[in-house]
Amino acid sequence: MTAPIRTLDDRIRPSDTPDSPLDTQEYFINMGPQHPATHGVLRLMLKLDGETIREVIPVLGYIHRGIEKMGEAMTYRQFVHLTDRIDYLSALVNNWVVARGVEVATGTETNDRIEYIRTIFAEIERIQSHMLWWGVLGMDLGAFTPFLYGFRDRETLTDIFEETIGCRLTMNYIQPGGVMHDLHPNFVKRTKAALAYSKSKLHEYEELLSGNVILQERTRDVGILSAEDAVALGVTGPPLRASGVAYDLRKVEPYGVYDRVDFRTAVGSVGDCWDRYWVRVEEMRQSIHIVEQLIDNIPEGKTMLMKPAKKIVIPEGVYYNQMETARGILGMVLVSDGTSDKPYRIHLRSPNFNNLWALDAMSRGGRLGDLVANVSSLDLVVPDIDR
Amino acid sequence: MGVEKSADQALGGNYLLTRVDQVLNMARANSLWPLTFGTSCCAIEMMMATGAPRHDIARFGAEVARPSPRQADLLIIAGTIVKRMAPRLRTLYEQMAEPRYVIATGACTISGGPFIYNSYTTLRGVEDVLPVDVFVPGCPPRPEGLFYGLLTLQRMIKSGETLRQPGVRRKPVMSALPPGISMDDIRSEMESLLEADSEVDVEARRRQLGWPSSTNT
Numbered sequence: 073m074t075a076p077i078r079t080l081d082d083r084i085r086p087s088d089t090p091d092s093p094l095d096t097q098e099y100f101i102n103m104g105p106q107h108p109a110t111h112g113v114l115r116l117m118l119k120l121d122g123e124t125i126r127e128v129i130p131v132l133g134y135i136h137r138g139i140e141k142m143g144e145a146m147t148y149r150q151f152v153h154l155t156d157r158i159d160y161l162s163a164l165v166n167n168w169v170v171a172r173g174v175e176v177a178t179g180t181e182t183n184d185r186i187e188y189i190r191t192i193f194a195e196i197e198r199i200q201s202h203m204l205w206w207g208v209l210g211m212d213l214g215a216f217t218p219f220l221y222g223f224r225d226r227e228t229l230t231d232i233f234e235e236t237i238g239c240r241l242t243m244n245y246i247q248p249g250g251v252m253h254d255l256h257p258n259f260v261k262r263t264k265a266a267l268a269y270s271k272s273k274l275h276e277y278e279e280l281l282s283g284n285v286i287l288q289e290r291t292r293d294v295g296i297l298s299a300e301d302a303v304a305l306g307v308t309g310p311p312l313r314a315s316g317v318a319y320d321l322r323k324v325e326p327y328g329v330y331d332r333v334d335f336r337t338a339v340g341s342v343g344d345c346w347d348r349y350w351v352r353v354e355e356m357r358q359s360i361h362i363v364e365q366l367i368d369n370i371p372e373g374k375t376m377l378m379k380p381a382k383k384i385v386i387p388e389g390v391y392y393n394q395m396e397t398a399r400g401i402l403g404m405v406l407v408s409d410g411t412s413d414k415p416y417r418i419h420l421r422s423p424n425f426n427n428l429w430a431l432d433a434m435s436r437g438g439r440l441g442d443l444v445a446n447v448s449s450l451d452l453v454v455p456d457i458d459r
Numbered sequence: 460m461g462v463e464k465s466a467d468q469a470l471g472g473n474y475l476l477t478r479v480d481q482v483l484n485m486a487r488a489n490s491l492w493p494l495t496f497g498t499s500c501c502a503i504e505m506m507m508a509t510g511a512p513r514h515d516i517a518r519f520g521a522e523v524a525r526p527s528p529r530q531a532d533l534l535i536i537a538g539t540i541v542k543r544m545a546p547r548l549r550t551l552y553e554q555m556a557e558p559r560y561v562i563a564t565g566a567c568t569i570s571g572g573p574f575i576y577n578s579y580t581t582l583r584g585v586e587d588v589l590p591v592d593v594f595v596p597g598c599p600p601r602p603e604g605l606f607y608g609l610l611t612l613q614r615m616i617k618s619g620e621t622l623r624q625p626g627v628r629r630k631p632v633m634s635a636l637p638p639g640i641s642m643d644d645i646r647s648e649m650e651s652l653l654e655a656d657s658e659v660d661v662e663a664r665r666r667q668l669g670w671p672s673s674t675n676t
């Protein structure tokens with residue numbers, strides 16, 4: 073697919089080939105920035121013809137906080153805490169991207185214990201993120217009960233974070249050179265209990281929502297994103313896999329201890345909302361499976377290899393490093409000038425930003441009512457789009 | 460005002476008005492309808508508090524979250540407000556029906572939080588755009604923290620606005636502050652820090668970075 077370059081001016085001009093037999097007129101409406109279904113302050117300008125969507129134009133900037141620029145005035149250790157606030161549902165993976173970037177650049181080797189802890193936490197966080205998405209998707213499509221269920225079960229996982237990390241949301245736990253502190257003595261016991269609980273609940277989710285006629289009707293063959301479009305638009309994560317491309321960084325370029333565990337990549341076939349739904353539900357199951365394999369054999373060892381007081385100076389150069397968050401690939405470009413302990417430039421390639429542009433491709437020609445299902449199935453976190 | 464005059468002339472005027480005030484305030488305090496509004500991280504904790512079954516804000520009579528500002532009377536500002544969002548936030552506030560109350564959760568709404576330095580877009584505290592009744596500190600505040608803020612607001616409402624002086628409220632309070640520290644202390648410290656931050660010696664910085672001089676001498 074080649075994408076023509078179009079300015080906003082082009083976009084808001086009425087199209088010359090209205091394909092409706094009636095003498096209709098195109099018009100615009102705004103969705104957001106304050107709208108319950110956009111999960112934050114995302115604004116979508118919709119070009120409509122009757123109820124048919126002609127174009128979706130996302131308008132950004134309502135939560136742009138300048139995190140990349142702020143990073144230039146902070147040391148690498150300090151920058152970690154800001155990454156919590158980008159995609160707060162994958163805070164640990166965000167931390168990890170910075171940590172790994174610095175470790176690769178300085179040539180620090182971490183030990184197995186650190187990598188085990190990081191991988192386990194990243195997977196637990198993926199489960200809780202998908203649980204939240206599951207509940208919110210139900211609510212967006214008009215069913216309130218999933219919201220209650222998803223949030224109820226998410227709490228059991230938040231408890232695990234709280235016990236070891238001391239935080240429910242903004243973790244700041246994975247640091248360059250290790251993790252902030254060792255695991256809580258209860259960790260293994262509690263995690264096992266929570267996993268067993270989540271597993272039984274996944275069953276309940278399937279029974280409650282997956283087979284529901286309304287959900288099926290509203291997601292099947294709605295918002296189809298073809299594999300070519302997905303790849304051309306840089307879509308990653310569950311939406312990409314739902315379109316049939318089995319690209320998962322955990323498999324393709326394993327980091328942490330993903331190369332030592334057995335798990336399967338969930339892949340869809342059609343690329344509609346239902347596939348995206350199914351891929352995420354299956355991912356929860358696979359994540360539980362991953363943690364189950366790791367939880368019993370966390371090796372002994374130190375949990376922090378860099379002295380916290382040490383100044384981290386990265387050799388001059390440009391470094392890139394990427395990971396799979398719950399929403400797709402988060403990449404970090406790090407430019408260092410080789411003299412100061414602060415980055416010269418930081419750029420984040422955030423998964424939601426690229427996934428957002430798929431919204432136009434999947435909604436065009438569809439109905440206005442389906443847009444909510446499309447937005448919800450992309451699982452957007454708006455501060456990650458704007459940063 | 461008409462109510463006040465006629466009631467004052469009626470039998471037992473003052474006493475009656477006070478009772479009416481009390482009843483009204485009690486009703487208002489116990490039936491707050493929050494607006495679903497959240498911009499960033501704090502919104503998740505707010506959702507955990509208002510929607511989720513464990514914490515269950517319904518115990519305090521504030522569970523009817525409304526997506527439309529016209530039907531809500533409590534604005535919970537959850538998350539960072541940036542300059543581009545500020546006018547929209549103000550519009551939302553103005554669309555809400557009187558009497559309206561505002562709870563601002565999180566460090567971001569108090570002072571800019573983690574984004575206080577070096578960010579060119581965030582608002583250093585939402586008090587710049589609208590009056591806030593209760594601040595809830597934390598980054599993000601736990602659901603319990605939000606509840607404490609809500610209870611504080613309810614107490615304020617019960618003892619606050621009267622028929623005689625509609626719109627008159629007490630100054631904003633912080634729902635949990637360490638002993639001996641006031642809101643003014645925080646604000647003055649913040650101002651001095653920001654002031655120190657804003658003075659940039661361009662010439663010295665230029666020499667430090669080894670950039671060529673901008674003036675052609």
Ligand code: SF4
Nearest residue numbers: 500501538565566567
């Ligand atoms: S106070 Fe902290 S958690 Fe809340 S919006 Fe600001 S950065 Fe996010």
